[in-house]
Amino acid sequence: MYKYFLFIFISLISSGMNTAKACTIFSCSRGGETFAAANEDDMTPFTRIWYNPATKDRYGSISFGAPDMQTAAAMNEYGLFYDFAAANYDLSKLNLQNPYKGDLMWEILGKCKTVKEAMVYLKKYDYAISAKVLLADKEGNSVVITPGKITEKTGNFQVNSNCNMINGKLSCRRPDIANEMLAASKENNIGFLKTILDKTHQEGELNTLYSTICDLKKGIIYVYLFHDYNTVYKIDLKSELKKGYRIENLADHFPSSFAYENFSKNHSLYLKESIFQEIQEKGADITIDHYIAESEKQDPKNKNLDPALLEVALQLVKYSWNEHNSGAMWDYWFSKPDGYDIKPYKDARLTSAEKLLKYLSDKEDKDLKLRNFMYEISGFINFTQGNTIAAKDFYEKAISNTAEAYPVTLVRGKEMLSRLK
Structure with missing residues (x-):
């Protein structure tokens, strides 16, 4: 029943932070632009976009990312931009002395206006993400960061x-094409950059899902x-940030x-x-009750319903966490050290998520690992809402049998129980 979900879940937890699979990213500063x-x-x-207005601790920003609410690309109100490209660095083979305990690039986005300011963080902390990231600012500076x-x-x-x-040769021509076109021209405008994106886009099993051109001086995307x-x-970032936090x-x-x-x-996620989307339009209670009733019918045509409900x-948890943490990803999901430093809050979306998890875990009697995973997430929800006894x-139920x-x-459960003593 849960084969579809487990494929996604196991892929995620085995790879850690997930970034866009294959991207072409570039900065260009000339002609005053x-x-x-x-x-x-x-x-x-x-793809989601979410707006994160400035707080007393962070600059305002916009994020682009997948439904997991992990930022793949972002720009802040001062024109500092970053974008990831997936890579396969084996971090265990690198001598990383002081890795940042959370999302280093997200911290930089919230605290820095320029690449120069970001370098203070990058010199203090090791970049410990198995991906390449381009960081650029409105002054025309940029760097490509990889582990080490x-x-x-x-x-x-x-x-x-x-x-x-x-x-010894690149397996595709995307970076070559971008470099050749940028080197052969003195242009630097939307039309020219759009042509480069068109020439380097992908179609097939791996698609160019979306493309962006960020005017770092004007704050236009x-x-x-x-x-x-x-x-x-067209997005005018400063104008959109004035409208408040939201996910679209x-x-x-x-x-x-x-x-x-x-x-x-x-x-598979459709x-x-x-x-x-129905929850957003009709409300959580009526929608969840409807689909639980559909699930209880055990109709063969609904074989994918329970994985979808999970x-x-x-x-719901990811949306809730994102809003209450200034647009940050759910660090706990990725087992990041900062992910265990949870400041309790109340949110109806967490209550709705727990309702679904209770129904699904009560029903699941075959895949005990999956059931215990649902117990774990229920523990997180209760801890986050201040219900420490239930958490x-x-x-304890989630990790009672290590097999x-x-x-x-097991890792997250043991860590959380150490904090619940």
């Missing part, structure tokens, strides 16, 4: 991409959905497209996304 642009290539649609190495921009542009090396460079969504579906800002709709409807529960009970728990559940 400074831009950063990117194609975000991946296999999962349903920082490469500063030389000249007026810099490219960050993630093609593998085969026999030009967004294109699913490699359609004829239709643009990127596709909602574009007219209907058969290609994108067909791609989305054939994705049912979960449909239910989650994904919905997790999405302790759930965590019947995922390794990540």
Whole structure:
């Protein structure tokens, strides 16, 4: 029943922080203009954008990312930008002396205005993410950061991409094309940069889900959905931040497209996304009660419903955490040290998530590891809402039999119980 969910879950916990699979990212500063642009290539649609107004501790920013609410690309109100490209660095083989306990790039985005300011953090802490990230500012500076190495921009542009090396050569031409086009021209405008994105976009199993061109001086972002460079969504960051915190579906800002709709409807997360959207439109209680009733019918046509409901529960937790933590990812999910430093709060979305988890865990009697995982997340929900007695009970059940728990559940469960003594 849960084969579909477990594939996603096990892939996630085995790889740690997940970044876009294959991207082409570059900065360009010349002719008095400074831009950063990117194609975000991946296999999962349903991209989110979320606005994070300034707080007393953080600068305001916008984030782009997958439904897991992990920032893949972002820009703050002062024109500091970053964007990840996936890589396969083995962090265990690197001599990282002082890795940051949370999301280092997210901390930089909230506290720094320039690359120069960011370098203070990058010299103090080791970058410990198995990905390449381009960091750029409105002054025209940029660096590409990898574990153990920082490469500063030389000249007026810099490219960050993630093609593998085969026999000493890049396995694809995306970075070469971007470098060649930038080197062969003195142009630096939206039309020219859009042409580079078009020439380096991907189609097939791995698609360019969306593309961005960020005017770092003006704070304007030009967004294109699913490699359609004829239709643009323009974001004035400072104006949007004044409207307050919110999460939006990127596709909602574009007219209907058969290609994108067909791609989305054939994705394994489509049912979960449909239910989650229904919750937003009709309310949590009525929607959850309806789908629990459907699940209880045990109709063969609903074989994917329970996995989707579990994904919905997790999405509710991720949305709740994101809002109450100034747009940050759910560090606990990725077993980051900072993820255990939980400041309790109340949120109806957590209550709704627990309702789904209770129904699903009571029903699950075959896959005990999965049931104990649901107990673990119920423990997290109760701890977050200040119900420490219930939290302790759930965590104890989750790890009572080590042979019947995922390794990540054991790690997180033991850590949380040490804090519940």
